[in-house]
Amino acid sequence: MVMNKRLITVLLFVLxxxxxxxxxxxxxxxxxxxxxxxxxxxxxxxxxxxxITNEEGRFSLLLDSNTKETDSLFISCMGYEALGKPLNEFNENVILLNAKPIELNPVIVSNKQYSAEELIEQVKINIDRNYGNSITKKRVFFRDSYHQTLTKRDYTFKESTIEALNKKFLDSVLNSIPKKSSRYTEILGDFYGNFEKDNQKLSLIKASDLYDKQSELDLTSLEEKFNDILKKNIKPDSYFKIKSGLFGTKVDADEFLTFKTDSTDAEALKKELAEKKKKEEDRKKNFASFKKESLGKILEKQFFLEDSDLNFINKNNRYLFKIIDFTYWDDDAVYILDFEPKRGADYKGRLYINADDFAIMRLDYENVKSLRTFNLLGISLDQYLDKGKMIFSKNEDGFYYLRYLEEEMGAKVGIKRPLKIIELNKRVKGRNKQNELHLKLDMASSGINKHELILFDTEDITEQEFNSIKENNTVLPTYMPNYDPEFWKGYNILEPNQAIKDFTAQVEID
Structure with missing residues (x-):
């Protein structure tokens, strides 16, 4: 038996x-x-x-010690024949699925022939039966990818009475900002609760943060240099007036500068250490809280919730629906409907509706117009992108729950207006105005946030069990200058795409 196991392992590896x-x-x-x-x-x-396979069709599945070679692996996808066989019979480096031929199911050819609008009404009628709002425990893997492109970084140098704050220095500031940057944050944890913000908890297990730390260090060094220039040139008791176009605000000098002081006093040192400890504790708590808030917002977006932005079901009168095809998911007959907006609605997309219980098993959507625009006094904002997909699975109790979510949100931001930083000091004899920096900015950037969420297990828990849960807020993300395939070893996650695997920071920082 031992020899057979070794032979199978070698065979699978070779293939x-x-x-x-x-x-x-x-x-x-x-x-x-x-x-x-x-x-x-x-x-x-x-x-x-x-x-679930990633966008490139790849997956990794962690097996526990109780898994046997004869345990079956089932592979299924909308529109394809399901594949199921023992692990030891998978002997190829690529798994091929055959498209499933469309054969009209008796459900579809029954006496009741639904129109697209009638199907949507059936979806609405059966929402409470198909989608629950109970308190659950979910094992979640959440990947947050952010990509930013600086599309414009121009300025016109007008005036500076501080010699060191010259055009050469300002050029170095702008040139230090990377034209393109990416950041990937991943967490694994247990998410407890329902769709109510005040009824959610997150206990983190592990987290990673993949980005180029060198770009942050460059900006930090420039900030220190800027502070040093101001320290040497501003007068005691000065304050700054910042004007941009018609608006101005007052800023005390010590708000601009960060002074580092040395203290040999034991009590002061003790106080400083206590403050650092508190900041570290707050940082840990805030990371977990921020991720919990992000997950909560994602779950709020599910189409069957009354206040969801994806309102094509709850406000279906604002959309046009059309049946375009039938397909199968395993043995379930599925209607495929396309929808598009009318009367100024925001989204178009595709719905996959179970022909038996009228549950939406999958939806794909994308916006057809900018969701929000703003342009006033040289400041512009364009939220131009909001698209994604949701896939639901049915549990043993007959309720559908979110299994996978992907969303991309994009925005463009621009600023084109004058900027003045004026040093004022009432205690200095002579002119009230001491120094001035005058620029005209013309900058723009575009950013895309991509969220990927996979739920491995969803189980109902009681309110008492929920109340007894203590969140783990001590986990902080491990910094990575490049992708480390060993980091998530031993855990089930969503397989990273090639862009993540290829990510490498310019300079590795310890």
Whole structure:
């Protein structure tokens, strides 16, 4: 038996379907005809543990010590024939799925022929039956990807009475800002509660932060240099007046500067250490709180909630619906509907509706116009992008729950207006105005946030169990200058795409 296990392991490794001593299997799922990767495929063991393939069709699945070679692996996707067989029969580095031919199900050809509008009404009628709002525990993996592009960074130098604050220095400030930057934050944890903000808890297990720290250090050094220039040139008891166009505000000098002081006093040192400890505790708490808030906002977006921005069901009179096809998800017959806005609604997309219970099993959406624009006195904002998809699975109690979510949100920001920083001092004899820096800014940037959320397990818990949960707010993200495939070893996550795997900071910082 030992020899058979070794032989199977060697065979699987040679053929590319990795089944290691660490009990992890990885592969890519492709269309058998087109050979194109299939994203968002459900990969599940017979004991219901599973993952979803990423946008490139890749997955990694962690097996526990109780997994046997004869346990079955089930692979299913909308529009494809489900594939299920024992682990030891997967002997290829690529898993191929065949498109499922459309055969009209008796449900579809029954006496009742639904129009698109009638189907949507059935979805609305059955929402409470299909989607629950109970208190649950969810094991979640959440990836937040942010990409920013500085599309414009021009300015006109008008005047500076501080010699060191010259055009050369200001050029160095602008040149230190990278034209493009990316950051990937990932967390794994247990999320407790329902869709109410005050009824949610997050206990973090592990987190990572992948970005180029060198760009932050460059900006920090410039800030220190800027502070040093001001220290040497401003007068005691000065304050600054900052004017941009028609507006002005007063800022005390010590708000501009960060002075570092040395103290040999034991009590002062003790106080300083206590403050640092508190800041560290706040940082830990705020990281977990921020991620909990982000997850809460994502869950609030689910289409069946009354206040969801995705209002094409609750306010279906603002949209046009059209049945375009039928398909299957495993053995479930599914209607495919497209929708588009009328009377100024925001979104278009596609719905996959179960023909038996009228649950939306998957939805794809994208905005058709900017969701918010602002342009006043040289400041502009354009929230031009909001698109995504949601995939739901049915549990043993008959309720559908969110299994996978992906959303991309993009905004463009611009500033084109004059800027004056004026040093004023009433105690200095002579002119009240001491120094002045005068610029005209013309800058713009574009940023995209991509969220990917996968829920591995969802189980109901009682209110008493929820109240007894203590959040773990001590976990902070581990900084990574480049992708480390070992970091998430031993955990089920959403497989990273190639861009994440290829990410490398310019200079590695310890």
């Amino acid at each position: 590319g379907f990795f089944y290691s001593q660490a009990q992890v299997i990885t592969s890519v799922v492709k269309d058998s005809t087109t050979q194109q990767p299939i994203p968002y495929v459900t990969v599940q063991l017979s004991n219901r543990k599973g993952v």
